[in-house]
Amino acid sequence: MAVSEKSIDERITRLQSPGLVDLHFDLPMDLFEKRGGPNVLMTEFLPELEAGNIGVLAAAIFIEDRYLAADRTLSVALGQIARVYAEAEQSARFAVCKSYREILQARQTGKIALLLTMEGVEPLGSDVDLLRVFYELGVRVIGLTHARPNAAASGGVFAPQGSPRDGLSAFGREVVSGCEALGIILDLAHINPAGFRDVLSMTTKPVIVSHTNARRYYDIERNISDEQIRMVGQRGGVIGVNSVLVSPQKEQSTLDRYVDHIQHIVDLIGIEAVGIGFDFFEFIYRQWTEDARRELAAKLTEPHFIPDLRNHSHARNLTRKLIERGFSDEQIEKILFGNWMRIFKELL
Numbered sequence: 001m002a003v004s005e006k007s008i009d010e011r012i013t014r015l016q017s018p019g020l021v022d023l024h025f026d027l028p029m030d031l032f033e034k035r036g037g038p039n040v041l042m043t044e045f046l047p048e049l050e051a052g053n054i055g056v057l058a059a060a061i062f063i064e065d066r067y068l069a070a071d072r073t074l075s076v077a078l079g080q081i082a083r084v085y086a087e088a089e090q091s092a093r094f095a096v097c098k099s100y101r102e103i104l105q106a107r108q109t110g111k112i113a114l115l116l117t118m119e120g121v122e123p124l125g126s127d128v129d130l131l132r133v134f135y136e137l138g139v140r141v142i143g144l145t146h147a148r149p150n151a152a153a154s155g156g157v158f159a160p161q162g163s164p165r166d167g168l169s170a171f172g173r174e175v176v177s178g179c180e181a182l183g184i185i186l187d188l189a190h191i192n193p194a195g196f197r198d199v200l201s202m203t204t205k206p207v208i209v210s211h212t213n214a215r216r217y218y219d220i221e222r223n224i225s226d227e228q229i230r231m232v233g234q235r236g237g238v239i240g241v242n243s244v245l246v247s248p249q250k251e252q253s254t255l256d257r258y259v260d261h262i263q264h265i266v267d268l269i270g271i272e273a274v275g276i277g278f279d280f281f282e283f284i285y286r287q288w289t290e291d292a293r294r295e296l297a298a299k300l301t302e303p304h305f306i307p308d309l310r311n312h313s314h315a316r317n318l319t320r321k322l323i324e325r326g327f328s329d330e331q332i333e334k335i336l337f338g339n340w341m342r343i344f345k346e347l348l
């Protein structure tokens with residue numbers, strides 16, 4: 001190994017050592033599907049999380065269409081939370097955290113902090129009282145919708161326009177007020193443009209977008225426009241850059257394009273406002289049948305996985321790329337963990 005290569009390697013190790021924060025991962029539904037098996041978190045996830053120095057991982061409760069249709073929404077949501085706790089308990093390497101202090105404690109003892117989040121409020125049905133229940137169970141970040149409409153709001157479509165013109169329903173407004181009152185961070189990922197504006201107009205605290213991309217490089221409503229990016233910046237929020245929607249073109253779905261999204265957000269609203277929301281999804285996609293993949297492509301889009309950023313073990317590739325692209329150590333630390341930790345400190 002050449003001297004310069006060795007020093008870059010050491011620099012990556014040093015930058016990553018405090019532990020990266022990833023604000024979106026579909027962990028609970030996979031643990032739920034594999035319930036009854038051996039400790040899935042330890043055997044299937046820990047090696048990659050360790051290889052990538054992941055320190056805080058947002059575990060998103062998400063209810064698939066088939067469970068909504070079968071009227072099992074609430075029980076599946078609770079089942080997912082149960083699996084996260086049960087699996088974390090079986091391992092000395094994880095801790096489910098509900099506050100900034102608990103996150104710091106977990107990190108100081110070398111544990112990976114799991115933060116429960118909710119992607120779509122379908123588990124609440126239309127009962128805002130259940131928000132309190134999920135808060136008590138540890139949910140600390142909530143996005144009102146996935147790509148589909150629900151009782152609270154509508155998701156942005158995977159096209160430049162076409163989502164409902166309506167913003168939040170009366171129920172959606174109750175959920176947003178409830179989140180601010182309880183201390184649940186509001187996540188604007190997925191929501192349609194009208195809902196995005198509504199949430200901002202009725203809140204005062206920083207908001208986040210846990211996993212998204214800039215429409216400048218992938219122009220669909222599911223991503224966010226320059227105007228929306230500025231709105232988050234004005235509020236002191238943070239935007240997590242998603243790895244699976246960096247470009248509509250497969251050939252352009254590269255690590256460099258991922259960093260282009262980071263750079264674009266930095267150019268618009270500064271280095272304090274960007275973080276990571278990898279949304280690594282290939283491990284679930286691989287479990288699907290051809291039919292299920294075709295259905296996703298027809299309903300939403302065909303995901304293009306970045307060859308050298310496909311799972312948590314690849315996080316060093318991102319840090320290396322940020323160095324190559326001229327980011328300073330201080331800037332890289334903000335992107336990898338500093339900005340999200342600031343949000344936790346302020347809001348949790």
Ligand SMILES: [Zn+2]
Nearest residue numbers: 119189190211
């Ligand atoms: Zn998502």
